[in-house]
Amino acid sequence: xxxxLHVSSSPHARSKVTTDKIMxxxxxxxxxxxxxxxxxxGLRALLLIVISMAVCPLTEYLYEKGMKKPVTIxxxxxxxxxxxxxxxMPVQAPLWMPVIGxxxxxxxxxxxxxxxxxxxxxxxxxxxxxLMISFAGKMTDFTYDAVSGATPLAAMKAGESVNVLxxxxxxxxxxxxxxxALALLLGGIFLVCIHVIDLNIPLIYIGTExxxxxxFGGHGFDINFLGAHxxxxxxxxxxxxxxTDYVTRPITKKGQYIYAVILGLLTGVFRIFGNxxxxxxxxxxxxxxxxxxxxxxxxxxxxxRGGKKKA
Numbered sequence: 001x002x003x004x005l006h007v008s009s010s011p012h013a014r015s016k017v018t019t020d021k022i023m024x025x026x027x028x029x030x031x032x033x034x035x036x037x038x039x040x041x042g043l044r045a046l047l048l049i050v051i052s053m054a055v056c057p058l059t060e061y062l063y064e065k066g067m068k069k070p071v072t073i074x075x076x077x078x079x080x081x082x083x084x085x086x087x088x089m090p091v092q093a094p095l096w097m098p099v100i101g102x103x104x105x106x107x108x109x110x111x112x113x114x115x116x117x118x119x120x121x122x123x124x125x126x127x128x129x130x131l132m133i134s135f136a137g138k139m140t141d142f143t144y145d146a147v148s149g150a151t152p153l154a155a156m157k158a159g160e161s162v163n164v165l166x167x168x169x170x171x172x173x174x175x176x177x178x179x180x181a182l183a184l185l186l187g188g189i190f191l192v193c194i195h196v197i198d199l200n201i202p203l204i205y206i207g208t209e210x211x212x213x214x215x216f217g218g219h220g221f222d223i224n225f226l227g228a229h230x231x232x233x234x235x236x237x238x239x240x241x242x243x244t245d246y247v248t249r250p251i252t253k254k255g256q257y258i259y260a261v262i263l264g265l266l267t268g269v270f271r272i273f274g275n276x277x278x279x280x281x282x283x284x285x286x287x288x289x290x291x292x293x294x295x296x297x298x299x300x301x302x303x304x305r306g307g308k309k310k311a
Contacts, residue, residue, distance in 0.1 A: 023076030029187035041091035055102035056082035084124035087177020101127035153277035164227035181231035188240030208264020255298035
């Protein structure tokens with residue numbers, strides 16, 4: 001009887017990579033952009049980040065304790081949500097705004113849909129879009145070097161020129177975490193190197209958006225214009241850190257390709273033809289909602305079910 005085999009439910013092959021390790025890696029990858037944001041915008045940026053990263057885990061803890069569910073804040077996902085939400089906010093945002101955005105992101109978008117792994121859209125971006133709709137004026141009050149002004153994409157849309165090198169390095173107006181394309185690129189490459197994400201979604205997303213801007217932007221092959229689309233706004237932050245979210249992206253390779261192309265097309269449409277100069281957040285949120293349909297048409301046919309029956 002000692003030789004009996006014990007068979008457990010699938011999966012039988014288990015990875016040593018855990019959710020908390022992945023979330024820690026994402027936090028580490030975001031560190032360069034966070035440091036640039038604090039350097040550019042001062043201690044108020046740090047305060048907004050701290051508030052947001054405190055509110056999100058606290059909201060998750062209180063909800064799960066109140067509903068008598070297992071407390072999951074140790075997995076770090078709420079911390080990542082809080083950090084991404086703060087990075088998508090302008091430094092002049094009132095201190096109560098990350099509180100409202102964090103509660104909405106965790107309570108409404110994450111927990112009411114079943115908790116981690118069940119949300120149908122990225123919680124941080126949903127929180128940002130909620131704040132944009134509710135407090136548009138405060139969410140578009142951008143300041144850099146103590147001077148209020150438009151973001152580079154908005155300036156270019158108004159016919160002004162922008163300095164692409166400043167966009168790459170982060171010397172420009174914008175939200176706390178989106179200004180430095182270099183810092184975000186370093187974080188994204190780090191995640192690729194440790195196999196947390198792959199290059200499929202970011203490269204196809206960015207490439208599709210640039211191709212759309214090239215064809216429909218009205219500037220032809222203008223390096224300055226294309227550089228502003230590449231390094232300006234939230235494209236780098238969205239492509240490397242939010243479009244690649246495990247929960248809200250397709251699981252199939254073919255589905256990921258379709259998903260990334262749709263992201264690029266929608267971002268281009270919103271940026272070039274929309275009233276706002278930016279469109280990354282809304283593009284990702286909308287495409288997140290399409291993921292079940294994308295997966296439905298890209299899931300491979302099960303073995304033994306693909307052939308036609310003979311008459």
